[in-house]
Each structure stands twice: as structure tokens, then as C-alpha cells.
Amino acid sequence: MHDTTTLAGRPPSASHLTLSQIMDQHHTNLMGTVHGGRILNLIDSVAGVVAARHSDGPAVTAAIDETAFLRAVRVGDVVHVDARITWAGRSSMEVAVKVTADRWDRAVLATAHLVMVAVDDAGQPRAVPPLLPETDGDRRRYREAEIRREHRLALRRALLDGAGEG
Numbered sequence: 001m002h003d004t005t006t007l008a009g010r011p012p013s014a015s016h017l018t019l020s021q022i023m024d025q026h027h028t029n030l031m032g033t034v035h036g037g038r039i040l041n042l043i044d045s046v047a048g049v050v051a052a053r054h055s056d057g058p059a060v061t062a063a064i065d066e067t068a069f070l071r072a073v074r075v076g077d078v079v080h081v082d083a084r085i086t087w088a089g090r091s092s093m094e095v096a097v098k099v100t101a102d103r104w105d106r107a108v109l110a111t112a113h114l115v116m117v118a119v120d121d122a123g124q125p126r127a128v129p130p131l132l133p134e135t136d137g138d139r140r141r142y143r144e145a146e147i148r149r150e151h152r153l154a155l156r157r158a159l160l161d162g163a164g165e166g
Helices: 036-055 136-162
Strands: 017-022 059-069 078-088 092-102 106-118
Touching: 017 036, 036 059, 036 078, 036 092, 036 106, 059 136, 078 106, 078 136, 092 136, 106 136
Parallel strands: none
Antiparallel strands: 017 078, 059 106, 078 092, 092 106
16 A cells, blocks of 8 residues: 555545436336436445545445435436545545435435545555545534544444354
């Protein structure tokens, strides 16, 4: 792994991205609304681009957590997937994603937090630039991301400890 101390830090605004897409009948489930898997695909895709922008190269999804679907998406809705880096470590980054949709007014549809890991050509973790929060909101999101990271690590340890049990 590379030394992160030699990488210049970057603010969240340097990699922020919003993707907008009109949902059509090809995206629907048996209920006639947009399939949740389609929304998850958009979330993962946009988070990957944001992580790649921040780290200057490919990044893979290590975890998707705290995904909450708040409203159904309908055919004709314009879905906006907004993603930003909220935390960066040695090789991993947390990306917060908010999905909204509008027809005539905008409503929040889903939220998610993803952990992305920067990888080199051999698929091995590589160093990422530190995150330099600019605003009070950036600093709050960074602190919240650290709390989520501690929870994820504790859960991972517990799952690995219990993996050998019957």
C-alpha cells in the first residue's frame, strides 16, 4: 500500500456528483413501480464514480449499508442520485448518497452509505487522498461517518468471530 501522507488532500466538493435519469417502463417491478434493484444500481454506480474521482482511479464497493427506501418511484419520475465523499482512510472511503425524484415537486426517495476501496491494476488496495472538509456540514458528515465506520468494524469483527460456530 502507498503512503497516504504524500497525497494532497481534497475537499468533498472536488468529487461530488449528481446523476439524473427519467424512469421508464423497463425499470418497473410487478407492482408497477421502479424496481428497488434499479435504484441500488444507480446508487452503486454514482458512488463508484465519486470514489474514483476522489482517489484518481478505480474503486470497488466493499459495503452498502443504511439503505432506506422512503417512497416508491414511478414511471416518468426524474430520479436524481446525489453522492459525496464523507470520510477517507488509507484506502477506503465512505460515500453518502441521497436519491430524490420529481415530477412536479422533489421528494427524498432513498438514502445510503457505501464503503468504497481504491484498488490498483492488480486489484490490491491503494492509498487515497485525505478528505479535507470545507463546511460545517462537511465536518458533521465526517464525524457521523467515523461513527458508522466504528459500527461497521465492530459488526465485522463479531461476524468473523461467529463464523466458525455452527
